[in-house]
Amino acid sequence: MTTVKVKLTHKNYDVKIEKGLHQAIGEQVRSVWQPRKVVLITDSNVGPLYLSSAQGQLEKAGFEVLPVEVPAGEASKSLTKVGEIISQMAQAGFTRQDGVISLGGGMVGDLSGVVASLYMRGIAFIQIATSLTAQVDSSVGGKTAVNLGETKNIAGTFYQPDLVLVDSDYLDTLTDRDLVEGYGEVAKTSALEGQDFFNFTGKIRSVQDIRDHAPELSERSIAYKAKVVMGDEKEAGQRQFLNFGHTFGHAIELLSHGSLRHGEAVAIGMVTVTRVFEAEGISPEGLTQALIDRLQAVGLPISSDLVGTPLFFQHMINDKKNRGGVINMVALAQVGQPIIVPKPLDEIRSMI
Known part of the structure; x- marks a missing residue:
């Protein structure tokens, strides 16, 4: 496994890169978080392929999972969708001790990061990057944003994750x-x-x-x-x-x-x-x-x-x-x- 360490003034985290990491999600998340409620956010392209496996691994590791699947595409990167997910989390009783996990590409990562940064003024966040765009760029660095109308990435935050997982096996199912x-x-x-x-x-x-x-x-x-x-x-x-x-x-x-x-x-x-x-x-x-x-x-x-x-x-x-x-x-x-x-x-x- 290759690990890139990101060391910032107020936060340090690892980016772990290895083929086969998608089979060790529960173990990897458990290495940085104690069992808690997690909202697992994905989209309609990634969800049918990987959501069930990821949810099962997390539950086996002791996490209580709220799965959320949004429509694939930039239209989901909106304040409306952020509000919908936050409402679901509130109804499920999420607290400041719980977390958000992104399972997807750049759009899902951006959306999930905004949700994590806003829910109760910020809860823990992990990125599982499934697209090449997310793996080489958007999952690292803490930039999160959603679009507003025709303006791209106009509403967002700097919000660093606790862990980023990069597995090239996910790329096998990309067109x-x-x-x-x-x-x-x-x-x-x-x-x-x-x-x-x-x-x-x-x-x-x-x-x-x-x-x-x-x-x-x-x-x-x-x-x-x-x-x-x-x-x-x-x-x-x-x-x-x-x-x-x-x-x-x-x-x-x-x-x-x-x-x-x-x-x-x-x-x-x-x-x-x-x-x-x-x-x-x-x-x-x-x-x-x-x-x-x-x-x-x-x-x-x-x-x-x-x-x-x-x-x-x-x-x-x-x-x-x-x-x-x-x-x-x-x-x-x-x-x-x-x-x-x-x-x-x-x-x-x-x-x-």
Whole structure:
């Protein structure tokens, strides 16, 4: 088993990475929590596959489980759904000594984290990451959020888990598209981390390569994110680097109304912003093409007609990085050397 330790000012926790961990959920949860009531939150894609097994293991370990399954998709990442789950927990008599366990991908993890952070002003939280997106990125670092209308991740908290479990066996039941969209975050992280990891992603030339190397891709991605988060938990400085590709990507994702997955939109965002900064001489010549090569090798999109539309810029106004009409854009001065480039929104309009 590989363990990445996340050590923060007020909290430490482990991210455990190993094939077969889905068969040891009760044991792993019991290693950090005494038996208690837990709400086990999943979605309609993951639930039919893994909910029964996870619930049975937890009950065998002495936990009283309230299973909650929400519809798959971003529509469930809402304050309405948060309120519904909190109401179910209250009716079941949950107290501050009880806990929330997320069993799913990024959407379920975000939703569960908000629920955990709000119920009685905060109760214990564990993430079991079942998608590549969650395994390499969203389950680590404590960011939780839900969407409000057409604005992505506008209502949320920083709320760290007590444990994160990553098992590549879960990826066996993902469709190729669902797997590959998570690789968008891996490619992003490799460009941020440095040349060695970037060279490694350059050797990933197919969907099967992603599956074959999933544990190492998760370990390297998580190790980098943990290092960044430990240096800047609340995104006051270097954690902003993790938004590479996301400023444009979030706008594209929302405008696509479900036709683009998160990692697909981030892939388009990375290429778009790097092409702009390469033309300005901020990013090195050839970096855009290097990113394109990695993304296209596994079938990720690199462009969208949604970029540059009036609604695209309207969404950017609501971006959390907007500071009085100036948005902190993430650029790469070199692979492994991310920088913040403040850009007025009017200037961004002329860039694209």
